[in-house]
Amino acid sequence: MSTQQQQKSPQPKEQVVQLYQGAKRIQPKMAKGRFANLRILVILATQFVFYVIPWFNWSGRQAVLFDIPARRFYLFGITLVPGDLIYLTGLLLVSAFGLFWWTTIAGRLWCGYACPQTVYTEIMLWIDRLVEGERNQRLKLDKELWNLRKIRIKLTKYLLIFAVCAWTGITFAGWFTPIRQFVPDIFQFNASGGALFAAAFYGVMTWLFAHIMREQVCKYMCPYARFQSAMFDQDTLIISYDAERGEPRGARKKSLTEAQLAEMGDCINCTQCVQVCPVGIDIRDGLQYECIGCAACIDACDEIMDKMNYPRGLIRYTTEAVLEHKYTDKDFVKRLKRPRVLGYGVVLVLAVIGLLFGLATRETLKVDVIKDRGVMVRENKQGWLENAYNLRIVNASEQEQVVEVKVSGFDEIALGGVPEGGFKAPGGQTITVPVQVSTIPEYADKGSHPIKFEFTYHNPSEQEKTRHTIVEDASFIGE
Ligand code: SF4
Numbered sequence: 249m250s251t252q253q254q255q256k257s258p259q260p261k262e263q264v265v266q267l268y269q270g271a272k273r274i275q276p277k278m279a280k281g282r283f284a285n286l287r288i289l290v291i292l293a294t295q296f297v298f299y300v301i302p303w304f305n306w307s308g309r310q311a312v313l314f315d316i317p318a319r320r321f322y323l324f325g326i327t328l329v330p331g332d333l334i335y336l337t338g339l340l341l342v343s344a345f346g347l348f349w350w351t352t353i354a355g356r357l358w359c360g361y362a363c364p365q366t367v368y369t370e371i372m373l374w375i376d377r378l379v380e381g382e383r384n385q386r387l388k389l390d391k392e393l394w395n396l397r398k399i400r401i402k403l404t405k406y407l408l409i410f411a412v413c414a415w416t417g418i419t420f421a422g423w424f425t426p427i428r429q430f431v432p433d434i435f436q437f438n439a440s441g442g443a444l445f446a447a448a449f450y451g452v453m454t455w456l457f458a459h460i461m462r463e464q465v466c467k468y469m470c471p472y473a474r475f476q477s478a479m480f481d482q483d484t485l486i487i488s489y490d491a492e493r494g495e496p497r498g499a500r501k502k503s504l505t506e507a508q509l510a511e512m513g514d515c516i517n518c519t520q521c522v523q524v525c526p527v528g529i530d531i532r533d534g535l536q537y538e539c540i541g542c543a544a545c546i547d548a549c550d551e552i553m554d555k556m557n558y559p560r561g562l563i564r565y566t567t568e569a570v571l572e573h574k575y576t577d578k579d580f581v582k583r584l585k586r587p588r589v590l591g592y593g594v595v596l597v598l599a600v601i602g603l604l605f606g607l608a609t610r611e612t613l614k615v616d617v618i619k620d621r622g623v624m625v626r627e628n629k630q631g632w633l634e635n636a637y638n639l640r641i642v643n644a645s646e647q648e649q650v651v652e653v654k655v656s657g658f659d660e661i662a663l664g665g666v667p668e669g670g671f672k673a674p675g676g677q678t679i680t681v682p683v684q685v686s687t688i689p690e691y692a693d694k695g696s697h698p699i700k701f702e703f704t705y706h707n708p709s710e711q712e713k714t715r716h717t718i719v720e721d722a723s724f725i726g727e
């Protein structure tokens with residue numbers, strides 16, 4: 249390239265790459281209709297569980313309490329100890345497969361109705377509406393310069409938000425610490441630091457996620473939103489705009505002729521579906537990953553269709569295959585028999601059966617035989633060889649249990665340290681009982697010999713004493 253050419257070639261323009269996309273505050277309009285009502289019901293049900301259940305008592309103790317310092321989970325009379333983690337794993341498996349199964353059938357139902365992010369965002373929107381009014385009033389207020397009225401309204405709103413977030417945080421901590429004691433302790437400045445930190449942390453997170461970040465959490469942070477498309481297929485229910493029916497869209501102007509009106513689709517381009525959308529998208533642009541499946545646009549559009557005397561369902565729950573005319577909406581139920589749905593369903597049913605069976609046959613007494621390392625072997629007064637053990641007994645029930653112990657392994661073997669008729673293991677507690685096992689020296693030559701401890705336990709207050717037996721292996725060290 250000549251020097252002249254080099255001089256003529258244009259200088260490359262400086263390009264600015266935006267790594268952060270500024271987000272405009274979305275002020276959705278409130279949708280009214282079947283799905284909005286359904287969401288209110290689900291919010292009430294889930295929040296009843298969250299806010300009210302910790303206040304229930306069961307057998308004189310908080311019905312549901314995850315007591316992490318004591319390593320005990322109490323669930324309506326069932327006490328789970330660290331050895332029961334398998335049941336919590338089972339519960340997680342059931343929840344996960346339940347979610348996979350449901351997502352394959354009905355898409356983002358969880359996101360749209362029950363996810364805490366959706367639920368708390370909706371609660372914050374209720375407060376917005378209650379204090380600042382409907383969408384147009386909120387938009388107007390935001391544009392207004394600061395004045396006494398605006399300060400009063402914003403202050404009222406933030407006080408309400410603070411109250412909701414604070415109570416949410418306190419309730420959250422109340423799942424992990426006895427709430428009936430924790431709440432009065434807060435007001436007496438006597439609450440434990442750990443519980444206060446948990447309450448403050450959860451309260452701040454509720455405010456940050458549900459009031460400040462809102463749809464940004466679903467768009468950019470939620471991992472479930474990312475991987476759930478892997479569970480979708482062309483028969484999964486999605487919320488979709490029926491473009492064939494709706495286009496060409498347009499307002500019904502009085503100036504239009506009959507022929508022009510006849511050529512138009514059913515969408516009157518009122519943008520109601522966009523105004524109610526909490527993530528600020530236009531469903532008419534097609535399926536978008538930002539859509540959380542809240543169905544607010546269905547309610548909004550159905551209302552318009554009713555006013556226009558058009559059939560409902562321009563925006564509706566449907567499937568990709570229906571939109572491609574592979575079958576009709578009515579045949580959706582038949583498509584539930586597809587391999588993916590059946591596969592997830594079978595695993596889910598098996599997981600539920602396994603979990604229920606495990607819980608029904610679960611031993612409420614956990615025992616651990618721990619060899620006393622300080623005393624390997626010794627000779628007792630009788631001249632027999634003796635080993636010492638500690639029996640760690642965890643009573644994972646609310647009731648006292650009477651525990652009897654036997655030992656076997658040699659033709660002649662004796663157990664010391666356990667009173668006649670057994671010992672008592674108080675409900676929900678762990679006790680350690682030191683015992684001694686002895687045998688005549690001829691049976692136990694040098695090395696390790698297998699022995700068995702047999703624990704039989706029953707609840708002494710039960711009329712009919714149902715006895716349960718647990719066998720634990722141990723070793724006896726010979727001379
Ligand atoms: S609400 Fe219905 S009619 Fe109105 S713009 Fe949306 S799709 Fe069109």
Ligand code: SF4
Binds near residue numbers: 528545
């Ligand atoms: S597009 Fe419709 S269903 Fe999706 S988030 Fe917006 S309002 Fe909800």
